[in-house]
Amino acid sequence: MTDLTPMYLRDYQESVYQIPKVDLTIELDDERTLVRSSMTVERNTNRVEQDVLVLDGHDMELVTIHIDGVLLSTDQYQVSQESLIINHCPGNFVLTIETMINPKANTALEGIYKSGGAFCSQCEAEGFRRITYFLDRPDVMSIYTTTIIADKDKYPFLLSNGNCIERKDLEHGKHLVSWHDPFHKPCYLFALVAGDFDLLEDAFTTKSGRNVDLQLFVDKGNLFKAHYAMQALKDSMAWDEQVFDLEYDLDIYMIVAVDFFNMGAMENKGLNVFNSKYVLADERSATDDDFFNIQAVIGHEYFHNWTGNRVTCRDWFQLSLKEGLTVFRDQQFSADMHQKDVTRINNVRVLRAHQFAEDAGPMAHPIRPEKVVEMNNFYTLTVYEKGSEVIRMLHTLLGETGFQRGIKEYIARHDGQAVTCDDFINAMADANDRDLSQFSLWYSQVGTPQVHANATYDLQSKSLSLRLSQTPGAGQQHPPLLIPIGFELLNPKTGETMRQGVLSLSDAAQTFEFEELALQPVIALLTGFSAPVKLDFPQSNDDLLRIMTSANDGFSRWEASQSLFRQCIANYYKDTGYRLPDSLQQAFANILDADIEPAFKALQITLPGFAEMTEFLQDVEPQRLLAALEQFEQDLLNSQTAKLTSIYQQCTERLFGDSEQASGLRALKNACLHYLAGDEDFDGEVVSQFRQARNMTEQIAALNAAAQYNLPSFENINNAFAEQWQEDTLVMDKWFAIQAKVQDGNIFERLQSLLSHPKFSMENPNRVRSLVGSFANSNPKYFHDPSGKGYEWLATQIAILDKINPQVASRLITGLIQGQGFCQEVQSRLRKQLAGLQKLENISADIGEKISAALA
Numbered sequence: 001m002t003d004l005t006p007m008y009l010r011d012y013q014e015s016v017y018q019i020p021k022v023d024l025t026i027e028l029d030d031e032r033t034l035v036r037s038s039m040t041v042e043r044n045t046n047r048v049e050q051d052v053l054v055l056d057g058h059d060m061e062l063v064t065i066h067i068d069g070v071l072l073s074t075d076q077y078q079v080s081q082e083s084l085i086i087n088h089c090p091g092n093f094v095l096t097i098e099t100m101i102n103p104k105a106n107t108a109l110e111g112i113y114k115s116g117g118a119f120c121s122q123c124e125a126e127g128f129r130r131i132t133y134f135l136d137r138p139d140v141m142s143i144y145t146t147t148i149i150a151d152k153d154k155y156p157f158l159l160s161n162g163n164c165i166e167r168k169d170l171e172h173g174k175h176l177v178s179w180h181d182p183f184h185k186p187c188y189l190f191a192l193v194a195g196d197f198d199l200l201e202d203a204f205t206t207k208s209g210r211n212v213d214l215q216l217f218v219d220k221g222n223l224f225k226a227h228y229a230m231q232a233l234k235d236s237m238a239w240d241e242q243v244f245d246l247e248y249d250l251d252i253y254m255i256v257a258v259d260f261f262n263m264g265a266m267e268n269k270g271l272n273v274f275n276s277k278y279v280l281a282d283e284r285s286a287t288d289d290d291f292f293n294i295q296a297v298i299g300h301e302y303f304h305n306w307t308g309n310r311v312t313c314r315d316w317f318q319l320s321l322k323e324g325l326t327v328f329r330d331q332q333f334s335a336d337m338h339q340k341d342v343t344r345i346n347n348v349r350v351l352r353a354h355q356f357a358e359d360a361g362p363m364a365h366p367i368r369p370e371k372v373v374e375m376n377n378f379y380t381l382t383v384y385e386k387g388s389e390v391i392r393m394l395h396t397l398l399g400e401t402g403f404q405r406g407i408k409e410y411i412a413r414h415d416g417q418a419v420t421c422d423d424f425i426n427a428m429a430d431a432n433d434r435d436l437s438q439f440s441l442w443y444s445q446v447g448t449p450q451v452h453a454n455a456t457y458d459l460q461s462k463s464l465s466l467r468l469s470q471t472p473g474a475g476q477q478h479p480p481l482l483i484p485i486g487f488e489l490l491n492p493k494t495g496e497t498m499r500q501g502v503l504s505l506s507d508a509a510q511t512f513e514f515e516e517l518a519l520q521p522v523i524a525l526l527t528g529f530s531a532p533v534k535l536d537f538p539q540s541n542d543d544l545l546r547i548m549t550s551a552n553d554g555f556s557r558w559e560a561s562q563s564l565f566r567q568c569i570a571n572y573y574k575d576t577g578y579r580l581p582d583s584l585q586q587a588f589a590n591i592l593d594a595d596i597e598p599a600f601k602a603l604q605i606t607l608p609g610f611a612e613m614t615e616f617l618q619d620v621e622p623q624r625l626l627a628a629l630e631q632f633e634q635d636l637l638n639s640q641t642a643k644l645t646s647i648y649q650q651c652t653e654r655l656f657g658d659s660e661q662a663s664g665l666r667a668l669k670n671a672c673l674h675y676l677a678g679d680e681d682f683d684g685e686v687v688s689q690f691r692q693a694r695n696m697t698e699q700i701a702a703l704n705a706a707a708q709y710n711l712p713s714f715e716n717i718n719n720a721f722a723e724q725w726q727e728d729t730l731v732m733d734k735w736f737a738i739q740a741k742v743q744d745g746n747i748f749e750r751l752q753s754l755l756s757h758p759k760f761s762m763e764n765p766n767r768v769r770s771l772v773g774s775f776a777n778s779n780p781k782y783f784h785d786p787s788g789k790g791y792e793w794l795a796t797q798i799a800i801l802d803k804i805n806p807q808v809a810s811r812l813i814t815g816l817i818q819g820q821g822f823c824q825e826v827q828s829r830l831r832k833q834l835a836g837l838q839k840l841e842n843i844s845a846d847i848g849e850k851i852s853a854a855l856a
């Protein structure tokens with residue numbers, strides 16, 4: 001039976017022992033890597049009675065243990081599956097442990113493993129215990145000196161954290177390199193890489209004059225794809241100095257791109273390890289979205305140097321301390337580097353389509369979880385994205401100056417420490433002389449709160465009374481939260497902004513009065529999406545149209561169009577005979593005609609998707625919702641074919657270069673293409689776009705459209721694409737993702753045969769996410785096939801994958817556990833698959849935790 005015993009935040013206790021210093025010597029070998037760890041161990045002086053040291057360890061062979069140079073006999077310690085227990089330890093001592101590990105057999109990709117020909121490591125959250133026995137918890141911080149020994153021909157680069165202090169050749173063709181990291185760090189920030197790479201080098205001078213060498217390591221032959229990431233790194237370093245007044249602190253910053261990686265990237269001190277997807281890009285092979293994401297992830301990992309590394313988490317329940325804050329920082333960076341409104345809208349789309357569902361699902365948890373079985377399951381949209389929204393609310397409440405004052409205080413107080421979310425809030429509160437105790441409830445509440453709004457205007461007194469009330473997410477209970485509600489009052493005739501600002505909603509219900517308003521304003525509420533809530537504020541089409549065309553706030557302009565669309569889709573869903581009303585045709589035409597930024601227009605004409613609509617409706621029948629979405633799209637196309645075609649053509653004519661402007665035009669062109677390809681007559685245009693594409697954004701959009709509508713040209717261009725890009729694994733990932741989305745009744749045969757495609761591998765997380773993940777997340781029609789085949793196929797893959805890489809298996813299970821928005825029939829089909837998985841022998845704690853939550 002899988003052990004599903006949870007850990008609770010309330011049970012936190014300080015470590016009895018600390019390890020201020022660690023010297024590691026790692027002799028790399030594919031199957032027998034020898035790790036010698038020599039640790040200075042110190043007992044907390046208040047805990048003299050506690051002479052038993054319990055170290056964490058997993059899946060390795062213990063070779064020897066010495067205390068102060070004396071070999072321990074087997075009766076002085078016990079080894080179990082998850083720990084090494086040493087009895088009768090002195091107060092201060094040097095503990096030396098030798099372990100043997102097998103990187104080649106490590107398909108879970110935690111600890112030290114092989115990615116292609118290279119060795120690399122991943123220690124967050126609890127991977128260090130797969131390298132050696134240790135106090136694997138973030139509040140144990142040490143100074144590391146790491147010596148790596150390996151074959152020099154095969155592994156000319158041997159890298160670890162900090163500065164290089166020694167290099168020398170050894171006998172038998174081996175060499176040795178030593179690194180010293182002068183900063184205390186928890187073991188989750190330890191990193192090791194060994195391999196043969198191409199190296200891109202650059203430098204950055206910090207504002208106080210420190211010269212930092214920048215090194216980017218990529219697989220041989222990929223140097224031409226590394227330049228954009230290097231620029232993104234320099235931009236991140238400059239931005240953090242300008243906006244947060246934070247400078248880099250070592251003489252070297254290294255990034256290594258690897259093909260086998262469970263997540264996006266990892267902020268190991270001075271040596272980031274990246275999924276190659278977030279490093280490698282050139283215009284031919286990467287889309288505009290890829291470029292955006294690379295810059296965001298490079299920024300994210302760099303920003304962790306202060307928010308995560310210099311100040312780290314006391315325990316893993318505090319993960320949002322570093323992640324929420326760092327996501328907020330990377331979102332602000334992206335907003336400054338691109339169009340602010342567009343960036344913000346995209347943040348909100350992710351949150352609403354996916355985090356809201358998580359917050360209403362069986363694994364719902366506060367941004368600071370209180371109960372965890374498998375920590376890897378808590379790297380969630382809630383901890384990251386909602387966590388960032390919570391920081392954003394603080395920013396809104398304190399203003400930029402107050403926020404920065406708080407950050408300065410936080411860092412001044414806690415540099416070099418492992419702290420809690422409460423420490424963060426206290427620093428923000430003290431620096432601004434504010435009581436943030438009510439605000440801190442955001443760290444413990446679960447679910448998406450609702451804000452209800454109701455406005456009355458009194459002509460006599462020329463005053464507006466706005467009543468706001470709040471209720472917790474479905475099935476939740478908690479005291480009222482402090483919710484900043486952005487607003488804008490618009491003149492209904494001219495569209496001018498009469499007032500704007502932020503209201504602080506702190507009671508269950510509150511009324512806000514606005515005086516001296518010459519006429520009844522149109523109200524845009526929750527401007528900038530000022531809080532992660534659902535807003536219940538019924539507004540007339542006229543009001544929405546006014547907001548859509550006139551609000552200062554870009555988010556509100558976009559949201560007004562989305563509200564119109566959502567309402568209309570809901571009507572199609574309820575009544576299969578429903579047809580597009582004139583008012584909507586007109587609204588859509590107005591958007592198409594508007595003189596607005598192309599990237600913004602692209603977002604405005606992009607309809608709310610399946611996931612977002614599932615949040616908006618109840619007891620959803622998937623096929624019915626899909627039919628509604630399809631019909632709505634078709635009707636919009638029929639009503640505006642001419643306009644869509646002409647914008648499509650104009651964009652094509654104006655497209656050149658890789659500027660921000662060109663990427664906006666491409667986004668708009670492809671948003672139009674998405675509609676136009678719904679008409680088979682457009683097949684020829686799709687093929688020309690595919691053939692004439694000068695970049696991946698255009699090429700992949702054409703292929704995607706052909707797959708989406710299963711156009712006559714699809715098989716042809718699909719094969720051409722695979723042929724053209726067969727040697728580029730990252731592009732082949734895009735191809736796999738499209739295969740999983742083809743709208744064709746043969747999809748299951750197609751999926752099955754792709755599992756044995758020569759370029760597919762269950763061991764590579766990017767491949768798995770591209771094929772299996774894309775089917776579950778982006779092909780709702782066949783995933784929710786009424787036969788239940790889609791769920792069954794996913795469950796089968798999860799069972800296989802769980803044995804190889806539980807972390808990746810666990811991320812794929814979302815589609816099976818988050819069925820609560822659907823009708824009973826769907827829910828019971830999903831449960832059937834989950835029950836089947838639960839019965840399998842030895843499932844991982846990763847999927848075990850989620851399945852039992854879903855079946856509870």
Ligand code: 0A1
Binds near residue numbers: 262807
């Ligand atoms: N701290 C990283 C995310 C990360 C977490 C876990 C990993 O492996 C289990 C890898 C990366 C970040 O926020 O970027």
Ligand code: ZN
Binds near residue numbers: 300304322323326
């Ligand atoms: Zn992070």
